Amino acid sequence: MVTDKDLNQDILNNCRWYSGEDDRVFLVDQSLLDRLTTKTRSVYSGSSCGKCILSGEHSVVYGGWCVCSPLRELELKVSLWVYKEKEHNKTKDKFFLTEVERENHSILKKMFTSASRLLNVEIGGDVILGVESSFPLGAGLGGSAALSSALIDALLQYSGKQISTDLKLQLCNELEKINHLSPSGVDSYVVVKKEVIWFKKNEKKIPIKINQDKKFSFLLIDSMQRSKTRDMIEKVKDYFKSSSLISEFDRCSQGVKQALESKDMDLMQNSLNGAGSLLKSIGLYTEELISMDTRLKELGVAAVKPTGACGGGMMLVLLDLRDPYQEDKIRGIYEDRGIFKFFL
Numbered sequence: 511m512v513t514d515k516d517l518n519q520d521i522l523n524n525c526r527w528y529s530g531e532d533d534r535v536f537l538v539d540q541s542l543l544d545r546l547t548t549k550t551r552s553v554y555s556g557s558s559c560g561k562c563i564l565s566g567e568h569s570v571v572y573g574g575w576c577v578c579s580p581l582r583e584l585e586l587k588v589s590l591w592v593y594k595e596k597e598h599n600k601t602k603d604k605f606f607l608t609e610v611e612r613e614n615h616s617i618l619k620k621m622f623t624s625a626s627r628l629l630n631v632e633i634g635g636d637v638i639l640g641v642e643s644s645f646p647l648g649a650g651l652g653g654s655a656a657l658s659s660a661l662i663d664a665l666l667q668y669s670g671k672q673i674s675t676d677l678k679l680q681l682c683n684e685l686e687k688i689n690h691l692s693p694s695g696v697d698s699y700v701v702v703k704k705e706v707i708w709f710k711k712n713e714k715k716i717p718i719k720i721n722q723d724k725k726f727s728f729l730l731i732d733s734m735q736r737s738k739t740r741d742m743i744e745k746v747k748d749y750f751k752s753s754s755l756i757s758e759f760d761r762c763s764q765g766v767k768q769a770l771e772s773k774d775m776d777l778m779q780n781s782l783n784g785a786g787s788l789l790k791s792i793g794l795y796t797e798e799l800i801s802m803d804t805r806l807k808e809l810g811v812a813a814v815k816p817t818g819a820c821g822g823g824m825m826l827v828l829l830d831l832r833d834p835y836q837e838d839k840i841r842g843i844y845e846d847r848g849i850f851k852f853f854l
Contacts, residue, residue, distance in 0.1 A: 555589045555660075555667065556660040556662065556663025556665075556666070556667065557588070558655075558656040558702075559581055559583075559585060560586070560645045560656055561651060561652035561656075561696075561697055562581055562652075562852070564826070565765075565766040565781060565782065566709075566759055566763040567789070567818055567820070568792075568794070568819075570709065570710070571711070572750040573710065573712075576694075576696055576710075577767050577770070578696050578697075578699075579706045579707075580703075581651065581730075581850070583852060584850060586642070586645070586653065587643070588660040588664045590638070590639060590664040590668060591638035591639075592633055618657075620688055621688055629662065645848070646732060648823075649736065649818065649823045650816070650819055651730070651817075651818065652701055654739075655686055655697035662685075679699060679703070682702055683695050686698055695709075696711075703717075726854045727829040728826060728828055729840060729850070730849065731847060732848040733824065733825060733847075735796055735823070736821075736823065739819040743819070745794075755788070759785065762782075762784045765781030766782065769781060775812070779812045782812075782813035782814075783813045786803070789820055794816065794821060796821060799816055809839055809840060809843075811828060811829060814827050
């Protein structure tokens with residue numbers, strides 16, 4: 511049987527020092543984390559899905575309506591390994607991350623610490639945190655909210671505590687503030703409730719019923735560019751001092767909602783393209799997004815627009831199913847990029 515001391519030595523022998531100013535943060539290889547699952551029972555996990563805003567991004571921050579869907583096919587998983595040493599260093603716990611989290615290690619550490627405090631969970635040992643995601647983080651697909659939700663679930667599993675869905679949603683929104691300062695709440699709501707939602711900040715959330723005969727086929731294509739959500743919000747905040755702009759976004763979002771309910775392809779097409787034009791008009795398209803927009807329209811897609819904070823991230827494409835080869839053409843052009851398909 512592997513003892514805590516052996517496990518501690520195995521970890522220290524297979525990691526590289528990488529520290530922030532006040533953090534004792536180590537980088538460990540994924541292969542080591544894989545071995546840990548067979549060496550210790552102290553493994554706790556949580557998972558969540560991604561999300562896609564169909565219409566209303568940015569406007570929703572200022573009280574506009576938006577339509578947002580969970581991406582149930584995409585999963586983010588948090589694995590939490592907790593182990594103890596016989597002579598544990600009481601001065602400062604160690605915190606381990608895999609290479610994939612290196613860039614955001616300080617944010618992850620802060621989220622973990624905040625989640626533990628909010629749940630009143632005290633960790634009895636050193637912590638190894640692993641994050642696996644089937645979708646890119648920082649690309650407008652709700653990675654921050656999914657991480658918050660999954661992290662809460664892992665800590666609840668560790669502590670044996672149970673909380674209500676409403677309390678979990680409240681805690682997710684608190685953790686979201688670490689990344690987004692003043693989040694609208696839509697990301698947390700969708701990844702926790704896993705419902706297609708008609709959403710307005712500080713108002714009742716209305717689920718949109720999706721029939722079994724899903725008519726709309728969407729692709730999400732990675733632009734391979736990233737911008738911070740808070741930077742994009744800051745960039746366009748002055749535009750939303752005009753209530754008329756919010757009303758224009760609301761008309762597009764209302765059209766998307768009605769199209770989902772009635773399975774109206776023309777209304778969906780016009781509403782999504784209208785939302786894209788509004789985002790472009792306030793400077794949220796990069797040169798790459800403009801290039802992708804042009805190329806995809808040349809291929810005859812029904813609609814195309816960015817989703818999320820923009821400034822890169824993912825392009826949302828509504829396929830024209832009259833062309834049975836359209837998806838293959840798109841995948842051929844963007845074969846080196848992440849492409850995700852979902853239906854509504």
